[in-house]
Amino acid sequence: MRGALFVLARLARDRSALVGLVLILVLGLAALLAPVLATHPGDVFEIHPAKRLQPPGAQHLFGTDRMGSDIYSRLLYGARITILIGVIAVGASLAIGVPVGLAAGYYHSWASDLLMRVSDIFLAVPQVVLAIAIAQTLGPSLPNVILALSVTYWPWFARLVYAETRSLEKEVFIESTAALGASPLRLIALHVLPNVASPIIVRASIGMGFTILTAAALGFLGLGPPPPTPEWGRTIAESREFLPDAWWYAAAPGLAIFLTVMGFNLLGDGLRDVLDPRIRRAGAAVRTSAVNADV
């Protein structure tokens, strides 16, 4: 635990990472306290056609949608969906990708090459394309979106861990600890994994943002959880019909997505500098590998 507090303290000093941390906390609180914060908790399911498309005002902070439901309340509950998708999809991708990458990276055998070729196949197609195909086949629903995202995102982690493990292997301290008599298992568990952990954490954070964007895209294309689930992407799709008059209808969910993903990206950048001791010592040396690895 002491390590985590130490990281948090360092993060607090990096202004942009701090902003990222705050944004994510706001998202977390919004999701957690949705029932309390929402002005019209019922509107997640109830509709009031009479109050259709009212502009933002005292009664309805972000106005009402085409069915007269309060947009602000639905956004709060929508935060739960977003976090749920992000956490489970990235979690699953990590659970599959990290061991695959680690094993393939450390034990070079035909099996490891095969694993990497399989991940290449998934990386050969833009994630959103495969996710669409899977989501469409399984039918639009929350679990299907999560499955589609997990199946298409684990290769990113596998590829990252594979690359980090291979480059780590050439490090002198791995060779020297092996020469000291350490067994391969000990090397992986106590030396390779901790050194691979920080790029994974950084990628997980940026990956959360990326997954949320892709999930919103699926929602927008009608492949996300069906109504009345207050999914942000779908809300934007619904709003198009009523533009430009009901501008708030499209602006609010889009802004929610933007701030959330921005939070994870900023946190990811901050973590990259904090977690890598050599970076801290070398001052502003910029690690380009992580910058282009994703998107």
Added chain:
Amino acid sequence: MPMSELLSVSELSVEFTTDRGVAQVLDRISLAIAPGEVVGLVGESGCGKTTLARTVLGVLPAGGRIRGGAIHWEGRDLLRMDARLVNDEIRGRAITFIPQDPWSSLSPLFTVGTQIMDLMKWKSPRRGVTGTRGHWPALVRGYPGARRRADREAVLDVLRAVQIPEPERALRRLPHEFSGGQRQRLMIAMALLPRPDLIIADEPTTALDVTIQAQILRLLRDLVKERGVSVLFTTHDLGTAYELCDRVVVMYAGQEMESAPTDAFFERPAHPYTRRLLDSLPTAGGEIRDIPGEVPSLIGPPPGCRFHPRCDYATAECRARRPDVHAVEGAHRVRCYHPVIAA
């Protein structure tokens, strides 16, 4: 300021801001070089010798700031001259540079010829005084054909002088096709081409094997003596200083301690630090003597003479105020209250 001096650094102080505080890297350094003189700047890592060399070249690393002092070049203070003029007229023309690491000093993506001719385009001795009236932006300014052909001949001559095999073909090859020793010869050639008055060589042979180092030291000494070029040569290896230099200056923790003609420096060192330094050189099987204590941090360095915490002769004076320059004999000077004068 006697005209016999080509370069005269006086009371130069340089600071570096680091995340742990401000480091006083140079403390009122004074150093003079006469025309044709090869001066060695010797000291252990962190003593400031590279910072001094780079300050004269005007390429201080980020975070470095000159706090005081002057660098007179033929009577004019480089620190107060117009920056563009110094960059056009002095840097790479009157004063040239030989880097330490031959492997990274040439761009891997351009042929050796392109990079040398680029240097010649701006720094050729045949290029008249440019002044600051450059009407065309540098990027697009042309390279007159006649001068380019003359410059190319000069390049081939110097490449032969530094014993680069097949100079014609060498110009068309990429830097990674040359060995460390050959690359350093290229650097020497590029330093000589603008017919400089002074070459600043920052640890030019540190990255080389001993037999290659010997060849390079010999080549450098022959060429500079032949052309009467003076050299400011920084090194942490006392042996190379002994080989190359007419005079040696030793620095410690940002202060100059002693300056003497080479033979006097090595046979009759007067400063306690110089003596300890020469004593700690490994000798055949004998007892190994080191210097107790550690080099002080330059963030809040010790007052007065910065060697006093580790010096056997240290007294109250040494801790209070930096010693003045004490003339031992002829050009042999030492900055110490208790110099050890040989009988």
Added chain:
Amino acid sequence: MRALALVLRRLVWFPPTLLGLLAVTFVISRVIPADPVALVAGETATPAQVAALRSQLGFDRPLPVQFVDYVGRLARGDLGTSLYTTRPIADDLASRLAATIELTLVAMALSVLVGIPLGVVSALWRNSVLDHALRVITVSGLAIASFWLGIMLQLLFAMRLGWTPLNGRLAGFPPRGVTGLYLVDAVLAGDWAAFTAALGHIALPAATLAFPALATLVRFTRAGVLEVMQSGFVLYERAMGLPPSVIVWKYILRSALTSTVTQIGLLFGILLAGAVVTETVFDWPGIGTYAVNSIIRSDYNVVMGFTVWAGTIFLAVNLLVDIAHTVVDPRERMS
């Protein structure tokens, strides 16, 4: 030599990876869904019709046999027919490919021509106001959902200000021409009216598509330039008094570009992915819209065909990236 090897290795792995992709799409289309035939037949079909379709399509045969047949037909370019347009999917995709290529190329040009100079400038004037502003823009560029950005641009420029058309690729008839890229054909034909019209239509979608790619390129170029500025030859050139502009725009940029070229290659893939969503927002008649519309109508085979095409284009792009990389970096060519 090494360049050849790199390309050959990429070519050697092209078929197996593609075959793997086909296997994945086959699994998605035939294995995952409970009853693939029902999906293909659509909700309105009666059980009898479904049974007839099953034997007609050969879905009753063992999976491996179906797979071989599936790959065989794909090899002949037969992606099956679209339930909606009743035309062979391959033809639909082919006719729409030019639109997607044009959109992606314009977006690519935009992000490269704007992104790289901005990246260089923000590296040279590090921690200046400009640098901080650019960092905020690039971080947000990576955080904006492209479909939402598209809608917001439509809202502002098309609806409120009326500077550009709301969507679509061209109001009138496309200019005659061989490339299928309206902008190019218009220029070739000297038809400036069509050119400005086409430009107006492509402006917003290209900007939407380009923004995240631009953000990535600025960040990447900035990091590349910062790294090159630490290198030994930059110090040497500064010490030898070479004009700063020569050092920056010849030596530093050239070094930073070698790594940026691979990044530009990767961008092409990202732009292709983005095109799917962006085209839908702007009703841009490319393969993206075609694929998405077929989703809504669960015009099943189209999605599979599209996935295969996207994968193939993507793999081809990676191949081009390798070749470009070796062209840019002379060391690759020489060793």
Added chain:
Amino acid sequence: MSEPRAAPLLEVVDLARYFPIRNAFGLRTGSIRAVDGVSLAVWPGETLGLVGESGCGKSTLGKTVMGIHGPTAGEIRFAGREIGGLGRRERRSVARDLQYVYQDPGASLDPRWKIRRLLHEPLQIHTALSRAERQDQVEAMLREVGLPDAHLDLYPHELSGGQQRRVGLARTLMVRPSLVILDEPTSGLDVSVQASVLKLFRRLQAAFALTYLFISHDLAVVRAMCQRVAVMYLGKVVELAEAAVLFEDPRHPYTRSLLSAVPVIGGRRVTRDFALEGEPPNPRDIPTGCRFRTRCPLVQDLCAVESPPLRSTGGGLVACHFA
């Protein structure tokens, strides 16, 4: 000090280690013969110097003896037991007695581990000592190498080069090895720091009855530390003799030019009469016969035909037809 009679602690017979050269397609198109048939022995308590310029194979030899590289040919007998062909698991147990100190100490320490854990690790691997017992030994060793206890809580990158070197040494000595291979232990160190590190090596050699294989390109350091010295050129030993003999009366032409290239303060100047021209040939195509013939002042026809064996000449061994 004549040849001691006791059995050698380490004996290497015709050891070779080749690195395959692969063309761009991954096909083997030849091999770099980094170590090409070396035979030498190290006696208990001795310091054998291994000198030569970069690319001569001295580090590769050290790493092959240590088992970091598998030998291509030849035998490695350590304490009477052939260890070259051992399986990975038995090889690890040898590590308890045979240790290797890396040239770049900072890189040989895991950046994420504090010094404390780094020093505990060897004991955790090779002994069953309790945490407390290990802690005692760690603190004792820290004092032996002259570092304050406070450093236990620092990360490697928070120490100076010299301090990292001491931690690297302490780590290898935790398991009380009998032979330590020192790879360029003083490269990159300033003169005064170098002197303190050499003093430390000598004190530890006495304190723990260590035997050193001292690999270095710095001839002055080797002269100060080693009893016997082997000179390597392009993968082969060209001369091996008592240090005093080798430095006073070098026989092999390469040794002579190597020594003449070293600046001697107060002595003759290299820049006036150093004679060796050219650079070592490319290790990918080594000259036939004697490998030094392309730069050797004594070269004759025989040298291109027959590679001179290492033969005794009274004071030591030399590999030259005409030395």
